[in-house]
Amino acid sequence: MGVLSLIMAYLLGSISTSYIVGKVARGVDIRNFGSGNAGATNTLRVLGWKMAVIVLLGDIIKGILAIAFASMITSGSPAYVSHIYMALAGLLAILGHNWPVFFQFRGGKGVATTIGVLAVLSFMPALYAGLLAIVVILLTRYVSLGSLVFITFTFIFQFFMHIPATYIWITLIIGILVFWRHRENIDRLLHGKENRIFSR
Numbered sequence: 001m002g003v004l005s006l007i008m009a010y011l012l013g014s015i016s017t018s019y020i021v022g023k024v025a026r027g028v029d030i031r032n033f034g035s036g037n038a039g040a041t042n043t044l045r046v047l048g049w050k051m052a053v054i055v056l057l058g059d060i061i062k063g064i065l066a067i068a069f070a071s072m073i074t075s076g077s078p079a080y081v082s083h084i085y086m087a088l089a090g091l092l093a094i095l096g097h098n099w100p101v102f103f104q105f106r107g108g109k110g111v112a113t114t115i116g117v118l119a120v121l122s123f124m125p126a127l128y129a130g131l132l133a134i135v136v137i138l139l140t141r142y143v144s145l146g147s148l149v150f151i152t153f154t155f156i157f158q159f160f161m162h163i164p165a166t167y168i169w170i171t172l173i174i175g176i177l178v179f180w181r182h183r184e185n186i187d188r189l190l191h192g193k194e195n196r197i198f199s200r
Contacts, residue, residue: 002074002081006089008089012062014103015102017062018038018059018108019031022047026047030042031106039055040055059097059112063090063112063114063119067086080166087166087170090118090174093113097110097113098177109178111178115130121170122158124157125154132150133147140196141196141197
């Protein structure tokens, strides 16, 4: 049954909120506009903040639901087993978002879904890191930088808040994935060419 929860997590992650919103709201494939990324930031640039909020919330909820389902399926198992399946379900939801089976494996960068996942697995570290990331975004208007700050400091804060080791390890794996997906953004940040939000 635990394997079923992992399959469900990937399929949940594969529901591309930005693609659906783009098609319903404007009849467009969001991946063909702006940065080509199927996520909330590109939705903000292409479709406006209202649609971006819907996409953001939808992508966060995917991560939450994936872990909730894994938790329900493994509720009768030992705690460490449940932790493993919940952690893996979170990772599979992010992988589904990045490479969605329903949409030719062309997805986003997984940050919003990561927020949902880490909010469940380690709420307080994710909360503190999220607040720090918001400050960074407000000061710099670089969403990519805020995303990298979020995943980095969630991982750091976990060490001081008695988070299960399984969740710390999965956060490390997710962090590596997030940095890899943002490799072009990192290059642009280093060269001062990264796009800012709310700029022409």
